[in-house]
Amino acid sequence: MILGAIEAGGTKFVCAISDEALKIKERISIPTTTPEETLAAVFNFFDTYQVDAIGIGSFGPIDVNPLSSTYGYITSTPKPGWKNFPFLEKMKERYDIPFAWTTDVNAAAYGEIKKGAAVGKNSCIYITVGTGIGAGIVVDSKVIHGFGHPEAGHILVKRDERDSYEGTCPYHKDCLEGVAAGPAIGNRFGIKAQELPKDHVAWEIEAYYLAQALVNYTLVLSPEKIIFGGGVMKQTQLFPLIYKEFTKLMNGYVSTPELEEYIVPCALGDNAGITGCLLLAKESLV
Template sequence: MSGPVTIGIELGGTKGIAVLARGRDIVERVRVPTTTPAETLGALLEQAARWAAAEAVAAIGLASFGPLRLDPARTGYGRIAATPKPGWADADVRGAFAGLGLPLGFDTDVNGAVLAEARWGAAQGCDTAAYMTVGTGIGVGLMAGGRPLHGLLHPEVGHLRVRRVEGDSFPGICPFHGDCLEGLAAGPAIAARAGAPASELDADHDAWGFVSDALAEAMAILLLTASPQRILIGGGVGAGVPHLLPRVRAATAAKLASYLDEVDAAALDRIIVPPALGDDAGPLGAVALALDAVGLA
């Protein structure tokens, strides 16, 4: 293992992971549950401080669930904006680590993941790519021109309102929008619809038809707007349910209805794929942000 030493912090909706990396190789990791901002950020900061005291750390990367305020010129930079996660609205996630005095790369967890997959994983060679996590929530990171996409905020595809299967009366569970994509297809939404967690549902359970259709709506929207060369689907549901991706691909092909000449069923097998970095896409996304913070990509 060689390369600069960095610290990566991936802050997710159910867990936070701190890693010490040399180059792209993770050499140590610590996992803590996501409870309150004080507890979770405090535990991650404590671990980062121990590593920084013992190693010549070049930079730290912070990849967090959102929505995040990412514009340094705007009020609230570094904080979480309105979020369904109780107690986390306005949490100063960036500020918690700024006191370490290290160069700090900061972005969403999914923007970090798509950057890592483009650098070391299944999106290598792609100029434009997307990473969707389907788990506790649904988030999408978008990379265009080789860089994570920012603007007024950042992509919030999980809260798009998608067309629904005719006759579907499930109200959705998003506290902001009800039946947005996250309210229909995230892990808690599946459990609310089916009465059991996704991991306990048979492959032929009716819920999967609704979930794959909603996700396919998002795939079609992404392909028709951002035109990604690769869409990686990760997360506890996205990567943890083997029969889901084939259903999503088939439903996506039907929704596109042969409109995109180069995006037929065979192409979708290559476009919509699991992350090659697996569960490490998130932590390595934080490492990629740290390397970028000091120009060591």
């Protein structure tokens, strides 16, 4: 069995080939340029293999409703050239094989529950905090889709009283992504987030926004594990600040596991998405 995976991001596409045991045989990174140029490189990679199934985790928003006329499309993305692009259709035209189709963060969540920080659990949320904020949700060991897919990075949050920054989101301005993604941190203080001192007030403000999101996710979904990924969360000083704010905001209303065990960094690192895509590809053959 030969499995393929595509972690399709707004900056780069990561493509991989593995065997049935998910041992990766080859992996490449392709810059995300135009759809035509990017897919040409994707095809060039997969054409050299007799692939049995491919799992795709794509940046979005995407259409995940099989009953929709635009199923398999990247829809309202601000990424130039990719709006309303029939991604899955183009892949199926090239390869007559089963495909799994979901968001990049759903794929990462699935990778983490099967092979990473949430092994042994039935539910988890994976949140990536980087250039944007996205969240993937797994419940009863199944990726959550409905009419659409979760866009939990765009929930509305209360403003920190120290914060007057308008927000970066082109749709909502000061939603969670608008005030807490990497560009918002940098724009707010006029310096790249990773260059800020670890004791800068920026991290207290960031923790306040992220903790609000986690309280909301906990109250609505009650996941067994909350997992963070993305470049911003490599700032490990954020975790104790988030625990403090989460405790304050929840105020004892519902109980959770110990926060150090409940809110954790991802275990698979940059391999979470690819791992999830490979797993979903394998399951599409069952």
